[in-house]
Amino acid sequence: MKIHNKELLYGLSEFYKIFGDQTRLRILDVLVNKPLCVNEISEILDISQSAISHQLKNLRSSNLVKTEKIGKNVFYSIADEHIKIILEYGLEHITEVLK
Numbered sequence: 001m002k003i004h005n006k007e008l009l010y011g012l013s014e015f016y017k018i019f020g021d022q023t024r025l026r027i028l029d030v031l032v033n034k035p036l037c038v039n040e041i042s043e044i045l046d047i048s049q050s051a052i053s054h055q056l057k058n059l060r061s062s063n064l065v066k067t068e069k070i071g072k073n074v075f076y077s078i079a080d081e082h083i084k085i086i087l088e089y090g091l092e093h094i095t096e097v098l099k
Contacts, residue, residue, distance in 0.1 A: 018062045019090070023047065024055050031065060032084055035077035 018024060026045050030036060038056065042049045056076055059065040066079045078084055 035075040
């Protein structure tokens, strides 16, 4: 039996906490489709730009989203394929449970 060290499990705990907020999940859900800037995310989700910016800061500091500056705009996208897979598996699990 493999037992992981406390530091690694603490990091995993912090990682999963990020998924514990509905607004952050909604942002990730729209970013799975394509990169968007703050005002686009705000319009799609009908949430203030300041609230979106605040949550994007959390997502970025947790390495769940990345940025790309194009001209004056900053576009946010899912950091990597792992995040997409985690979201897909989570949604698949919840869909099965709710049946």
